[in-house]
């Protein structure tokens with residue numbers, strides 16, 4: 001996995017003590033996105049630093065998922081610039097974002113229903129599998145070795161997420177909480193630099209949420225992966241994120257440490273106050 | 277020996293990734309192949325080879341090709357007949373135009389030609405799906421029907437419009453008896469079935485299924501839809517093209533464009549639906565079912581009629597055939613999209629637990 005040096009200069013105010021926070025890896029500048037007449041995002045700017053856990057919060061329909069879709073190339077904003085590692089990113093398709101090391105999970109689980117848990121996670125390795133179609137057809141030598149090498153990697157992820165017992169189950173047959181975990185596993189299999197998580201704990205019970213929190217923190221600590229997290233549970237957000245950006249009706253209304261955001265009057269009015 | 281995986285512990289990932297993870301399955305398949313190659317030739321008569329076994333094998337191969345595209349990659353096609361035709365006519369042209377062209381090479385080149393056209397006719401799948409894609413592939417069918425009928429070059433300007441292959445010979449082995457033709461087809465089918473099994477459990481197969489199940493998520497993890505779809509069209513058409521060459525050269529001997537009409541395309545699609553989408557085994561079930569059902573009904577319905585004092589005409593039998601196919605297809609589409617293969621695996625699941633349910 002992408003190893004990181006623990007001494008990387010930390011210029012931002014690190015809220016979670018000990019968490020590594022590096023340079024700006026992704027800088028979103030004046031992003032606007034419209035669907036016909038609907039303004040999903042209006043003139044939004046914020047940045048994401050290497051190794052941090054960056055939360056995006058806001059009421060339903062605020063534009064959070066759309067923001068993730070902009071980051072990994074599913075949606076193309078009409079205005080604004082995206083700087084990736086200091087360079088302006090051109091309009092790109094999602095698979096190019098994947099090649100750059102951006103992975104994501106989905107709000108409404110988007111697993112490959114007809115495939116087993118292992119196969120779902122194995123698809124996350126596809127960019128790293130180099131054997132051609134003829135080698136795969138014969139399933140000898142290189143193709144077999146490659147398959148086994150990646151299978152070992154996938155088994156590590158299976159162990160990490162504690163889903164050994166369901167590895168051969170078709171994902172369609174799994175309960176919701178476990179599907180969410182497999183979705184995370186598939187994204188992790190890409191060994192991403194940036195991991196986008198769209199409401200990974202929605203609809204889970206307390207115990208499942210605790211497990212998921214633990215996985216997210218472990219990913220951050222062990223692999224140094226930069227994490228962008230959409231979450232509704234304010235307790236969770238306050239606990240595990242370094243910085244929070246708040247969206248409301250497609251506009252940014254707050255940005256800062258969890259502590260700063262919680263005390264921001266606009267945020268209280270628009271979001272925290274309205275009973276979410 | 278009971279049929280189960282208990283007590284069969286895998287000590288390496290390689291063992292865990294074998295084609296057949298339950299030992300009995302492995303023996304079953306090898307046993308079946310040995311039976312088909314060694315025992316069948318001694319047991320059945322010429323009629324059986326010509327009317328049932330050879331068509332069954334060749335159509336299984338074609339259905340397998342269609343299944344790779346429809347069942348594994350989730351793209352619809354109504355043009356499979358056209359790709360059989362391309363395989364057959366291309367192989368024919370390689371044979372008659374190049375002196376000393378070996379039979380097997382010509383047939384494989386027929387498959388390669390079909391694959392090339394498969395890629396071209398697969399391009400619409402990058403923009404459209406479902407009904408629109410079905411119509412686009414149907415256009416391929418009509419284009420080929422027309423071309424092979426009207427463009428003399430393809431048939432080597434044969435005056436009757438029908439073409440034939442003089443002699444089938446592989447390295448001195450002259451394939452002329454029904455048994456030999458059967459064994460020749462069997463060798464192709466076994467080889468291609470293993471290739472299909474390998475592809476579907478390898479990275480490329482996972483890409484196809486990912487595109488089928490959730491294309492947005494597939495793209496987000498780095499799968500290029502264009503590569504996944506067009507490779508499925510290419511591989512599928514290659515299988516179908518080789519099957520077409522076998523159908524023309526080995527089963528028919530001489531043929532006209534009507535041998536590969538749109539009826540054939542529908543028939544292959546029905547095999548996949550009835551046999552089981554996304555299952556190699558299912559392609560064989562589907563082909564067996566569709567080859568055997570008409571023969572069975574021809575025998576059985578008049579017999580059934582005579583019990584009740586009714587005479588069942590040949591037309592009546594063929595009507596019954598349509599009705600049965602129609603209802604089965606609706607049944608499988610609605611109730612069991614995984615077809616006969618699924619019923620088979622449910623039976624195995626039961627067997628796995630038998631006789632101790634827990």
Ligand SMILES: Nc1ncnc2c1ncn2[C@@H]1O[C@H](COP(=O)(O)OP(=O)(O)O)[C@@H](O)[C@H]1O
Pocket residue numbers: 035038039040058059060061062063064065066067
């Ligand atoms: N593909 C789309 N087509 C049309 N409108 C969309 C699309 N995606 C999102 N929207 C609209 O953009 C707005 C923001 O949606 P979304 O990003 O899903 O919000 P959130 O994730 O914060 O709940 C909503 O009004 C939604 O209807």
Ligand SMILES: [Mg+2]
Pocket residue numbers: 064065066107
């Ligand atoms: Mg959302």
